[in-house]
Amino acid sequence: xxxxxxxxxxxxxxxxxxxxxxxxxxxxxxxxxxxxxxxxxxxxxxxxxxxxxxxxxxxxxxxxxxxxxxxxxxxxxxxxxxxxxxxxxxxxxxxxxxxxxxxxxxxxxxxxxxxxxxxxxxxxxxxxxxxxxxxxxxxxxxxxxxxxxxxxxxxxxxxxxxxxxxxxxxxxxxxxxxxxxxxxxxxxxxxxxxxxxxxxxxxxxxxxxxxxxxxxxxxxxxxxxxxxxxxxxxxxxxxxxxxxxxxxxxxxxxxxxxxxxxxxxxxxxxxxxxxxxxxxxxxx
Amino acid sequence: xxxxxxxxxxxxxxxxxxxxxxxxxxxxxxxxxxxxxxxxxxxxxxxxxxxxxxxxxxxxxxxxxxxxxxxxxxxxxxxxxxxxxxxxxxxxxxxxxxxxxxxxxxxxxxxxxxxxxxxxxxxxxxxxxxxxxxxxxxxxxxxxxxxxxxxxxxxxxxxxxxxxxxxxxxxxxxxxxxxxxxxxxxxxxxxxxxxxxxxxxxxxxxxxxxxxxxxxxxxxxxxxxxxxxxxxxxxxxxxxxxxxxxxxxxxxxxxxxxxxxxxxxxxxxxxxxxxxxxxxxxxxxxxxxxxxxxxxxxxxxxxxxxxxxxxxxxxxxxxxxxxxxxxxxxxxxx
Numbered sequence: 096x097x098x099x100x101x102x103x104x105x106x107x108x109x110x111x112x113x114x115x116x117x118x119x120x121x122x123x124x125x126x127x128x129x130x131x132x133x134x135x136x137x138x139x140x141x142x143x144x145x146x147x148x149x150x151x152x153x154x155x156x157x158x159x160x161x162x163x164x165x166x167x168x169x170x171x172x173x174x175x176x177x178x179x180x181x182x183x184x185x186x187x188x189x190x191x192x193x194x195x196x197x198x199x200x201x202x203x204x205x206x207x208x209x210x211x212x213x214x215x216x217x218x219x220x221x222x223x224x225x226x227x228x229x230x231x232x233x234x235x236x237x238x239x240x241x242x243x244x245x246x247x248x249x250x251x252x253x254x255x256x257x258x259x260x261x262x263x264x265x266x267x268x269x270x271x272x273x274x275x276x277x278x279x280x281x282x283x284x285x286x287x288x289x290x291x292x293x294x295x296x297x298x299x300x301x302x303x304x305x306x307x308x309x310x311x312x313x314x315x316x317x318x319x320x321x322x323x324x325x326x327x328x329x330x331x332x333x334x335x336x337x338x339x340x341x342x343x344x345x346x347x348x349x350x351x352x353x354x355x356x357x358x359x360x361x362x363x364x365x366x367x368x369x370x371x372x373x374x375x376x377x378x379x
Numbered sequence: 380x381x382x383x384x385x386x387x388x389x390x391x392x393x394x395x396x397x398x399x400x401x402x403x404x405x406x407x408x409x410x411x412x413x414x415x416x417x418x419x420x421x422x423x424x425x426x427x428x429x430x431x432x433x434x435x436x437x438x439x440x441x442x443x444x445x446x447x448x449x450x451x452x453x454x455x456x457x458x459x460x461x462x463x464x465x466x467x468x469x470x471x472x473x474x475x476x477x478x479x480x481x482x483x484x485x486x487x488x489x490x491x492x493x494x495x496x497x498x499x500x501x502x503x504x505x506x507x508x509x510x511x512x513x514x515x516x517x518x519x520x521x522x523x524x525x526x527x528x529x530x531x532x533x534x535x536x537x538x539x540x541x542x543x544x545x546x547x548x549x550x551x552x553x554x555x556x557x558x559x560x561x562x563x564x565x566x567x568x569x570x571x572x573x574x575x576x577x578x579x580x581x582x583x584x585x586x587x588x589x590x591x592x593x594x595x596x597x598x599x600x601x602x603x604x605x606x607x608x609x610x611x612x613x614x615x616x617x618x619x620x621x622x623x624x625x626x627x628x629x630x631x632x633x634x635x636x637x638x639x640x641x642x643x644x645x646x647x648x649x650x651x652x653x654x655x656x657x658x659x660x661x662x663x664x665x666x667x668x669x670x671x672x673x674x675x676x677x678x679x680x681x682x683x684x685x686x687x688x689x690x691x692x693x694x695x696x697x698x699x700x701x702x703x704x705x706x707x708x709x710x711x712x713x
Contacts, residue, residue: 103459104495107445107627107640111455153448153455154633158654180654185633194455315657341659342651344627347492350643351624352650354669355659356597357677362491376597378659 106347109151109196110136114189115171120257124222125187126163126175129197140200142166144207144230145338145366148199149346150174155185159343161365162200163225165232172197175225175257201346202365205230205310205336214242216302218321220293220313221250224257226338226365227312231265238270245272245302249293252281274300294320297328304329311337311369315379322369332370339364339372339379355379383571384537385544388564393421396469404437405472406430415470415477424472426539427513433620433690434477435484437470438500441617442641445496445627450634462499469557471507476520476690478508478532480620486682487623496640505553508533509545514577517691519704522581525688540571579689581704586675586685589711593676597668601713605706606667608699613644615693615701621674621686624650645669667701675707 116128131137142162151157158180164173178187189195207230215234219227234241246265250256256275265273276289276296289296293313302309309325311318318337325335341353341360348362356376358364372379384392397403402417405424409416413430415437447458481501488497511518511527520526530536534554537545547565549555558565616622626643630636643650646666652658660666678686687703694702 104462104493105445105459106492106494107638108457108459111457113453151629151638152633153450154629154631154636156629156638157627177654183654192453194450194453196455196457340653342653344625344643347494348490349487349492349494349623350626351645351673352643354673354677356672357680378665 107198107345109149109157109198110140111194112172112197114191114193114195117189117191120175120259121255123179124175124177124255124257126173126257127186127189127195128164128171128173129195130171131197132194137170140172142172142200143204144233145204145226146200146202147346147361147365148172148174148197148201149343150176150182150186151196151198152182152185152189153194153196155182157196157198157344158182158186159340159346161226161229161338163229165229165236167233167236175222175228177222198346202361203363205366207233210234210308211240212242212306214303214305214307215244216307216309217244217246217248218293218297218309218311218313218325219246219248220317221255222257223312223314223317224248227310228258228261230310235268235271242306243272243302244270245274245300247274247276247293247297247300249276249278249289249291249296250281251278253277253283253286255281272300292320293317294324297321298324301328304331304334307334309335311335325369332373333368335369336366337369337372338366341379382547383540383544383566384547384564385566389537389545390421392561392564393418393424393469393471397421402466402468404434404468404470406474415473426472426509429474429511429518429690429692430477431692431696432618433480433692434470434473435480435620435623437468437504438481438497439484439488439623439625439642442639443496444637445640447637448629448631448635460496462495465500465503468500468504469507470504472509473506473533474511474690475508475525475527475529475531475533476518476688477620478506479520479525479529479688480690481506481532483621483678483682483684483686483688484623486684487678490682505557506532506534507554507557508536510536510538510573511577512539512574514579515691515695516580517694517704518577518579518689519581519691520689521579522584522704522708523586523685523687523689524583527577527579538576539574541574542571544571546571546573581689584707585711586679589675589707590679592710592713593672597672601710602664602668605671606664606701608701609646609663609667610699611646611648611663611666612698613646614696614698615670615703616644616646617642618692618696620688620690620692645673671703671706671710675710 112129118126353360674686
């Protein structure tokens, strides 16, 4: 159970948070930087990379996303979402200074301590960078604990890449290898990255599997074609981590909808190894 | 030992409790249907009919507020619900299949995070079970290892006797306390013969065999034939004493409103529908499979219990005649 509970016994009662900053990542993807209004919550809120929260726009309801900022960056949290439904449209209407609700953190997390001393390969597609970005910054803020860090990130078009300013930052760092790509036809004449689908570009980049952990997050189709590439590169299923996203309401293992077979994504996940995912029925 | 209560004394006692401001909930005729509803008078209690819906809504209402919000400028004020405000309740005349589901539900609402909306109501409720003297074709509690006289989940259990009145057994401290507080209504007469109890015509399922098949057959052509008829109306979940899936929704405007928890059903296509359009359970047989799996495998995997008590309500209410008892029996023979 989380250590961030308020004085209420009501597990569905959110913390109030102020929207401190609004960043448009793409025409329909937005980052909100949130600061908890209660000082005790602000000081006491801790989480681990990979955990998620229930974010609410009052009057519209709650939506589930990962905490996209790094646990090493304190004083605020960030979420990142595409405005596609009732709640996310309402969240997008929020402006700096507005109040929203946050419940969490929930779920398991990346076992980052087990990655110490290893090389890391992050593979992400489109809107699925945020669940890895929390871990990327977590690792970069503890840079000397890891070996080589490779990030392979792609989107349909240049416009669909999220965290564009951070891609520049990662590209300019000497201690990260960033391989960015867009799908064929998604590039402008000025594009300085690769052109091709993520699995193909990953195969081309060919990171060594030796003493390496791969962290994959993307649309199901990308995952489907990425896992065989990793296998070809020599990664075992235990070396590959991903996160699952199923529709959730409570986030607490009660409301009954996020299960994949008998696995509850909200409690047993959202972080799983490829070996765990392969053992699950196709219900995600 | 105080182990008998006459019909008249039971009525007088319930009337006394009602007069004292206690919430007394029992099967009663409500707009043409027998439901578990608060009584105004003890004589409203229906003794010999299974209510249309289960008793779970005493602890887990169809819809309930979990907080309210009000916006002032850019600030929002939340008003919490105090679970201590839930009324003390006597739930009486509860069918064994309904009472048995309550400890089953305790598991999900109390593991890890405690849902006090359910648990506080549970704490503040005394459950008085009542043995069944009639059963119909849909009843199958005996197949689940329960019986028309099973006291599971009851604090106090009544069995009707010949010549009127009930023998009364206590199973919890709460039940003992109830008798101790109202001792004058009970007497020691205990030699009366109990009325013949209901005899559901079902043999006990081999639940181990059922689970063993489910463990291995998430993918199986049988699911299509089992559930192809299901129209996804969700009625089975709503009448079920053990189904507990719920939704959380805001009702109101951006300025002012309530957040509510309300019953949901895994049979609804929208239940697992992602905002992206993707739906992991995109066809009705997949949703019906989840219903069977949750009841006879997943809940067992997680809590060591079966999420079904054999009340038969889903069989009676299904508009297309899906019979869960027949399905489980068939699985047990595979």
